[in-house]
Amino acid sequence: MxxxxxxxxxxxxxxxxxxxxxxxxxxxxxxxxxxxxxxxxxxxTPGWAAVQQAFFDPAVAWKFLPSVLLGLWLNIRILFFAAIGVAVFATLLAIIRTLRGAVFFPVRFLATAYTDLFRGTPLIIVLYLVGFGIPALGLFPRLPPEVWGTVALILTYSAYVAEVLRAGMEAVHPSQRLAARSLGLTHAQTLRLIVLPQAVRKVTPALMNDFVSMQKDVGLVSVLGAIDAVRAAQIGEADTYNFTPYIVAGLLFVIISWPAIRFTDWLTARAQRREQIGGTV
The missing domain is CATH 1.20.5 (Single alpha-helices involved in coiled-coils or other helix-helix interfaces)
Structure with a gap:
């Protein structure tokens, strides 16, 4: 036609x-x-010369760029494993919070308490508790600080992402579930094949925003002693009494975050176009 x-x-x-x-x-x-x-x-401005020397020294930036890049590679590895852990754990939390029936009340209550606790606790405090508190118990062998930093990121961001996923799941019309069950699908199959794909599509921009936030917050693992980009910049600052290495680290974080930020904006614009689309006159 x-x-x-x-x-x-x-x-x-x-x-x-x-x-x-x-x-x-x-x-x-x-x-x-x-x-x-x-x-x-x-x-x-009167103080520009001093600021330029302290924050924007090209020689210092070039000197510490290799070490900051090496630390950034650690940040990227932590982000990779943390994103996988958050995706799995947050999905489980979201599913638990959407379970119906009195028999599931204990697990729903635990999931709700977990999300409330970790959404209200600053990430840096979680890093201290996980990175220094858990090893002090002596239950686990000695592990690198980046491992505990990854665990802290997963614990914190799973709470945020679980709520986003739960909102997406509840936005799926109940008729979708009823139709799936009438076709003979089990509850697990309905979640996997019908509800979750639609829920993720509805909240993809919000999920990408959380991912961008995690890209920045992965730099906080430096408080545990991991030699990431931020700690490498701190070492450079202590060596030269110059803050330029921090600017280098910040710019590198912006560079790795920029593709995800632009992708999020593109997804949001596409969703708006789909919602506002009209017939051809």
Whole structure:
């Protein structure tokens, strides 16, 4: 079937293209003007010379870039394993919290208490409790600090992600479950094949935001002594009394976070387009 687009719709599309091109030009010009004004304001402040020397020294940045990059590789490895752990544990928590029936009340209560506790506790405190408290019990062999940092990240972010997943699961219309059960699917099959795929699709932008937050917070494992990018920058600062290594580490974190941030924005825009889509005139 061939769909014919009316001349009115074609005119609308041409108008939108012209408006989009004009908006892009205005945005570029205003951005350049604002950037120049901010730059001129900053470099003309009385303390700019001292700040530039203390935070933006190219020689110091180049000297400590290899060590900060090596530490960043540790952050990436921690993020990889933490993301897997959060995905598994948060899904289990979300499923438990959506169970119905009085017999499941104890596990629902425990899951609710867990999410309330770890959503309200700052990550850095969880890092201290897990990284220093658990090894002090003497129940486990001596493990590297990055292992305990990964565990702390999983414990904390599983609580946030579980609530996001639970919201997505509850947003799936009950008729979907009823239809699946009427076709003979078990409760587990309904969750796996019907509910979870739709729930994840509904909350993907929120999940990506949590992932971006975890990308930044993975730098907090440095408080346990792990030589990651932040600790490598701290060592460089202590060696030179210059804060430039921290700027290097911060920029590297921005670089690895940028693809996920842009992907999240793209997913959000696509979801908005799907919701606002209309018929062709």
């Amino acid at each position: 061939v769909t014919t687009v009316s001349s009115i719709e074609l005119d609308r599309r041409r108008f939108r293209r012209r408006q989009s091109g004009r908006s892009v030009v205005i945005s570029l010009v205003s951005t350049v003007v604002l950037g120049v004004l901010v730059w001129l304001t900053v470099i003309n």
